[in-house]
Amino acid sequence: MSVPCCPSSVCNESHKARLPYLQKFYFAWAISSAATLAAGSGFSGFKKNGSLEPEYNNALNIHFFGIEFGTNTKLVLDAWNLGTTRWLRECVYDRTPKRFAVVAVFFASAFWHGFYAVYYLCFITAALITMTGRLCRSHLRPYFIRNYWHHRLYDIITHCSAMFCLNYLGTAFLLLDWQMALKLWGNFYFLGQLGPLLVFFLLPHVLPKPTPEATKKEEVVDFSLELDLTQKTLNASSSTQCLTDDKTLQNQIRETAI
Numbered sequence: 254m255s256v257p258c259c260p261s262s263v264c265n266e267s268h269k270a271r272l273p274y275l276q277k278f279y280f281a282w283a284i285s286s287a288a289t290l291a292a293g294s295g296f297s298g299f300k301k302n303g304s305l306e307p308e309y310n311n312a313l314n315i316h317f318f319g320i321e322f323g324t325n326t327k328l329v330l331d332a333w334n335l336g337t338t339r340w341l342r343e344c345v346y347d348r349t350p351k352r353f354a355v356v357a358v359f360f361a362s363a364f365w366h367g368f369y370a371v372y373y374l375c376f377i378t379a380a381l382i383t384m385t386g387r388l389c390r391s392h393l394r395p396y397f398i399r400n401y402w403h404h405r406l407y408d409i410i411t412h413c414s415a416m417f418c419l420n421y422l423g424t425a426f427l428l429l430d431w432q433m434a435l436k437l438w439g440n441f442y443f444l445g446q447l448g449p450l451l452v453f454f455l456l457p458h459v460l461p462k463p464t465p466e467a468t469k470k471e472e473v474v475d476f477s478l479e480l481d482l483t484q485k486t487l488n489a490s491s492s493t494q495c496l497t498d499d500k501t502l503q504n505q506i507r508e509t510a511i
Contacts, residue, residue, distance in 0.1 A: 282314040324408045370431040385449040421445040
């Protein structure tokens with residue numbers, strides 16, 4: 254198998270082959286979901302609106318729109334092979350120290366697939382991309398969500414980046430040869446590894462994480478207090494709901510009346 258030397262030709266071929274290649278997985282999981290539902294399995298509870306209408310989400314193994322239109326690699330991967338993703342979350346991610354949880358999950362997934370060296374190269378790179386995406390979400394995204402169009406622009410950029418990373422890793426994944434995978438990535442100047450590495454180490458220093466106070470909207474509270482000493486009554490009105498200590502308020506009224 255030969256590896257194209259031109260990055261643009263690799264992108265064109267990967268985009269053309271991606272959807273037809275995924276169809277066999279979509280078809281197999283759709284058939285398995287139908288068989289599970291026909292057997293009466295896959296019950297996941299009742300709808301959250303309070304009705305007793307049952308849901309059978311455990312029979313699903315993919316979310317098509319989440320895969321094709323996810324705005325970051327985490328959302329795309331979370332929509333793929335839901336049963337395995339749930340097992341990895343509960344058995345690996347939740348039982349590993351948070352500092353190493355992401356790497357542990359992708360390493361376990363690589364071991365799950367087999368012993369080809371390219372599997373480990375791809376999944377460790379995917380772990381790096383996932384951690385970089387989390388960093389961008391915490392440091393960069395808050396500056397875009399304040400405006401509707403800026404938020405949409407951020408989603409488009411992250412979607413395109415996610416699709417590039419998945420094609421970048423998926424094409425090498427299918428080669429099953431680590432030397433050919435390195436040659437393929439070399440045609441892209443290892444952009445899928447160097448780019449996330451630079452962002453991961455430089456972004457926290459270039460753009461610090463915004464504080465919660467900076468992202469919160471200011472709330473103006475209009476509060477008025479009227480005290481009638483002759484009738485010893487207190488009238489209070491506020492545009493927002495306030496919690497007051499009744500005993501403290503009564504003591505203040507009594508001291509003022511005296």
